[in-house]
Amino acid sequence: MSNPAGLDTPLDTLPQTAAPMARAIVAASIGTAFEWYDFALYGSLATVLAAKFFSGVDAGTAFIFALLTFAVGFMIRPLGALVFGRIGDMIGRKRTFVVTICLMGGATIGVGFLPTYASAGIVAPVVLICLRMIQGLAAGGEYTGALTYVAEHSPNRRRGLNVSWTTAAATAGLLISFLVILAARQLTGEAFDVWGWRLPFVGSIVMLVVSLALRLRMEESPVFQQLRRDKRLSKAPIKETFLDPVNLRRLLIAFTLCAGETAMYYLAALYPTFFLTQTLKVDPKLVNTVVLLATVVCLPMFPLSGWLCDRIGRKPVFMIGFVVSALLVFPVFHGFVRFANPALALAQDSAPITVETDPSACSLMFNPLGTRRFTSPCDTAKQALATAGVSYRVVEASAGRRDAVIRVGDSTLTTSNSSTLTSVEAKAQAARTAAQLRALLTAHGYPAQSDPSNVNAPMVFLLIVVLFAFSIMTVMPIGPALVEMFPTRIRYTSMSVPYNLAAGWVGGLLPTFVFAISAQTGNMFSGLWYPVGWVVVSLIVLIFFFRETRDVDISAID
Template identity: 35%
Template sequence: MADSTSDGAVPRQPTQRELNRVAVSSLLGTAMEWYDYFLYGLFAALIFDELFFPELPGAAGSVLALLTFAIGFVARPLGGVIFGHLGDRLGRKTTLIVTLLIIGTATGLIGLLPTYSQIGVAAPILLASLRFIQGLSLGGEWGGAVLMVVEHAPENKRAIYGAMPQLGSPIGTVLSSGVIALVTLLPEESLMSWGWRLPFLLSFVMLAIALYLRLKVEESPVFRQLQAESESSEDERAKIPIVELVRSSLPQMFLVIITCLFASGGFFLMTTYAVNYSTDVLGMTTSLVLTATLVGAVLEAIAIVISGRLGDRFSPATVVTGGGLLALVMTVPVAILLSSGHPLLAATGIALGIGVLGVPYGPLGTLLSQLFDDTHRYSGVAVSYNIAGLIGGFVPSLALALQTQLGDTVWVIGLLFAVIVGMTAVGGRLSGAMVRKRLQPF
């Protein structure tokens, strides 16, 4: 991309203060979004079968509760198309404000829902509808947050700054797990009647804070320059990003999909499904499983920061590839720990499985931004990443179905985890080769 606008002026580069503001805004915004998302996932695994599917026998209620969780992943590619188009045409900032408002409102409304015992079958229908809206919004959030930071950052610090939105994932995990741990201290009757609503209602407060911060940031310099250049070209303005994406970037989309499966499939295998498996099959207490999730999130956050720095020293593709290989190696000890039968060892396995995913996750956003051109970068990242999210969203339900057929074996987790992170290593390697072939500065 050119370094100057159509009138020859070089766009003003953000100051360090502005860059820090963008990084903090993206971090807190994605933390709030992931808090909402993980909150639903944890409650889907723990109690939503009793609240919204009490008439179904045995594991059927749990499967349907997890399937409502997967509904959000169905919505994410559609959200990627819609908000990707808005992000490429109207701007990153405007689009991110809209996604934040939608998911914060939808999550808060879940806390106001009547249950099955109050309104019957309408309750799970409303729950699934709000879950769909959550997913629609998240389909446009992460990609936009990554691009805002990467497109503001200097070239030699794009991987570490680009890792900031990824930190929203472990922070959201810590917040959601911590809040759930607190409300589960309530007597069971109180938890099932009103206590479960509190974490969702808290989303309204978080929405106000995150929205205030997001309104303070400036639009991406890359988008401002692209907008200035397109003002002199009607053909450029007439382009539809998703059409241009499909026409010119299908190989990049495929690589993003296989590389990013770990970010949803691997993560939710080690959280949503592992929570269900550990409590129902291994007999672990909910508090211990949530503690393991919290520790895993802290380990993941540390890994994200370290791998982000390594991404600037080497390359994002190199670190993503190495992270996938490291996670593949860790599959065996994680599965052994989970199958040990000892609650503390099993909890350690969950924490390690979550934590190791932070290694490829740190520089992932920066790698993805290098694969697409300016004119459809938001659409490219959002649509491809969320197709991977759609596939990965069904991993917990697939694992539960395999568990039902094969028996209560922990190696279901190990097998699926190995396949997913192995694809990350392959995708990272191939993505790196493509970046080297076509990389353009932006």
């Protein structure tokens, strides 16, 4: 590759005016850890926050709405990428870092002081969404900026390893959030769901102070400094990013690769918590402990994968990660059911659930605002089953049948149309149906909660570790690959856009889509096809369109 940035001197021989490598890694990584600490707090506490801020709707809808609010912070990240990517390419990486860390920290601390729906009504979730949007804006310029900063300090053949520490910092942020949540639960006991959940958010002020202190001591990257000395900085990085046909092709390839790795990483790092607590009804404290330990064990995979990227290339590591992790998804989540809630697994095998009805009368069971009424017999049956948290399948009833029959093993429960009932009458009927269904499920061995004494925690731990470890192999090559794909003068903007678009609209929506798809189909595993589908698309692009970048000198990219 030639050199659009006008840099004739290889990075390894640039004047060493920047901070030492170790200090550059620490300064960039601490902000990344803080970013993921913030996002992991909301993800891990989604069930609690759903009850606090969306209590005006039913429990299932409240949880989906809470996941959507979680996704809002990700969905706005592309806008943050444009804003802060442009700033980073025009005035420097360091100044951008200081702004993003302050925005991120202020928004996180603010969540800890918010009034709940019970005390402030609709104002509470509105302000929560606004704070999540601020977090998303800041995050849009944070992680890719950190990758750029570290990579621009690194020698060519150590770039993968050096960047791996910054990528690992994201998981370290997850780890710290789990530790803080566990500590808060231990400290507040039963009061955690009342007020103790606020402590992890308010306590983030400590990380903000440390992060800001380190960021203020950072020096600009050597590559950017030379661009500035040569007066070769881009005056319109957004225009150059999108109007150059060659760069546009790079953007499309980068987005596809980012979409696959983001989908798999978020599935492995975040969705097991949702699945185990919300679907399998496992004790949240036990889940947090197991996930925390699995995260600790998997941390060495980051430098190992980074080292492999430097030794065998970005493309082979991508390939291994995509193929193996995609093959593991369904066996791992089926294993969660077997080992985390064996009574549920046994009941599903011995007394499978079906809904016999007219499938054309079944609605889309997505109700984020809680304003829709589901009145058909099919909808009534599906809503009751979704609330109970069990899998089922819909089969077509005999012609002319207007009601719906829930069949659990050899027992049945009939539901009817409620469109002629008043709102009060409909709620009363739904409550009776739910109670009758619960009695029926209990009679056939379906547990209301997972029995902690029957949870095989070591096997759950092992399953998380295996999936998480290979998902890291999909994540690790993306940092050095993105840095090496784009010219220096527009690197911050060009990297930030595809990465944050994928992180926001694929990864951020992943828990919502997986949960909603499973709720709609009645199968707790069907939503897993969403991330697997993205991985398959990424694998195709990787094989046919991605060129190996391991030997690229980023100070001489055209």
